[in-house]
Amino acid sequence: MKRLLALAMAAIMMVSLTACGGGKEAPAADDKGGSAPADNAAASDNTDTKDTGASGKVELKLLRLGDLTKAEPIFAPIVEQFEKDNPDITVKFDAMAWTEATTKLKLLGAQGELPDVTFINIINGWDLASEGYLADLSDRVKNDPVLSKDIPQSVIDVATTADGKMYWVPAATGAFSLWYNKDLFKQAGLDPEKPPQTMEEMISYAKTITEKTGVPGLGFGVKAMEDYANVIESFYASYTGVDIWDDANKCFTFENDENNRKLFADALEQVRAIVNDYGIIQPSPEEYNPFGLRPLFRDGQIAMYLDGGWAVKEFLDELDKGEDSKFMTSLFPAGPAGSHPIMGCDGWSIPAECKNPDDAWKLVQCLMSSDNQTRHATMWGLMPILESEKEKEEFADPYWGPLVKQLETVSARPKDKQVAMIEQAIADGAQAVALQKMTPDDAIDFMIQTVASNYSE
């Protein structure tokens, strides 16, 4: 029944979103998602190939995932300016709830009706790309004189597959970092200007704070959800120096590498010890996913926890106090291989079957311009992703420094259509270790077996 409802809603959605300017007859750019930029460039020279509406103008659809009431004030002025600068193009903006995106986007992709410029998140993006619904934008980014320089290489790496394809231009990123409470540091006799740099230091600081203040030094949640999997992936990359998933061979990077496996077991053992041995965390960690710890941090019930730039908007009241703010950020605590937390990376895509890919790309360029990206970032609560944004006044507050610097050493979440299933296996296995129901080795085997038995080509 739920499926039918979803399909019915998706059908309504399709009626309301006449994507890519309508017509279905023209062939797809590339059955594997490649938009073949050279061909598209040729197509753009020939105005006959443009799909225009009744007004004779090119009609583009722009879709942002999220709440329309939040998105419209951000994008309405951008669209208005874009239409002024491009009088032969009109843009219709819409938004789609995150919860509906998984089914609707796929349905729209299957019908060749994805909006010309669609905001894609990781969970849906790799799946849509593997089905061939998204165009490869890597050449367009490489050939763009502004974007090729303005997007940091570390971000490009995270958004690019092993075979060099980029299906969305990163627009919303953020990496796990350490958030801490300066007041509790002071009360424990620690220097708030010198936050912990390594896992060992984080544990040592947490012990001191717990002993001296009675407040748990570290918040740590092990609820088996996506963000817990992301913390474990960050631990893994900080212990091994590599991403957890090998997207070329479609397997974990610890499956066929004994050293990585051993290091992962060490990382999981560290998680187990944090939860059980040191007495430094809040009660009932199984009740909390990492993001669920925000209220405890806000209320001073934990001194440190791991979260990303996404948390900025949650603590703005306090952060806006500037130097007087009791909250501060620091780099994700380094493991033996350094500080390599995973980075969330959503962005703008163009469908493979888009009739006006060059005009759609113009719109992406406009959205990704430094000012518009900053508008998007500040009003939505995102990280400054472009190099040209980082020195801006909007990001001058001290807490931005570590969050921005963190983007230089990030690792990637699994670049795979089954990312949700893979991350669930990671979260389930790591939770079993944290709650001492599995040894790290057993959990690693569990993750490998779970993914192997559920993976479908």
Place this chain on the structure above:
Amino acid sequence: MKLKRRKGRLPYIYLTPAIIVMIAIFAIPLVNLIWYSFAKVNLIGKFQKWVGFKNFSYIATPEFMATLGRTGIWVVFGLLGIFIVGTILALCLNKPLPGRTFMRTVVIIPWVIPHVFAGTMWSWVLNSSNGIINTILMNLHIIDKPIGFLGVDLALVTVIFIRIWKGVPFLVMSLLSALQTIPTEVEDAAKLDGALGIKYFTHITLPLLKPVMVMSGTILMAWSITIFDLVYVITGGGPLNATELLSITIYKKAFVNSDLGGAAAIALFTMALVSIIAFFLMKHNVKEENQ
């Protein structure tokens, strides 16, 4: 002759709209479900290939058996709690007590609260750091450290308690309606015969309520097996699958593993299970009524 034939068709013509609606509501989803359960289908329902009984193989795994056992505990203890609390409340609210109308309204509140909100609310109430229950118990020095209501050991008990809280109003309303149909003459006659208190309840009230109880129990059982959002919001099926019920397994198969065929197979199994139990309950009820 023609008129006779036309008259013969008339009932079928009248029935056609209803039959179309019935087919749309029941038959199409059922056929769809059966079709999916024997096929490899992606998340948007795109058929990929026939896989025979492969999708049903998960049903024979120890993980699924554990889920089935857990769902059994959830249903049995949930229904037991609902019936004990619901019957007591219905009997109390059937008495001419002061404030009875107000109390009847209050009792219904858990039923009208949407599952997602109820789940979120209980997560706050039971939270070990800020939850009101732990805070009160700690402040009263009844406990030294917070109780992990949603921890591995207590999570299933906790969600069963919440299920009872949510299910009681439906039974109370059903039983109250039934209680009001018991003629006062029956009560008067029973009193004259000396049937009071428990005796009156077991020999008079309970037998008269039985048909309603069987019907309500069947509905509550079907709801309990299919409830998803209430538990998912509170625990997500965890920790360590301690609260993973059939409905959550179906969701995870479909939306986490992108395995719509596997999800359809479990859904079909669940539907068959509910239908068989409901069939025997109803059959038993009809048999008793005839006696």
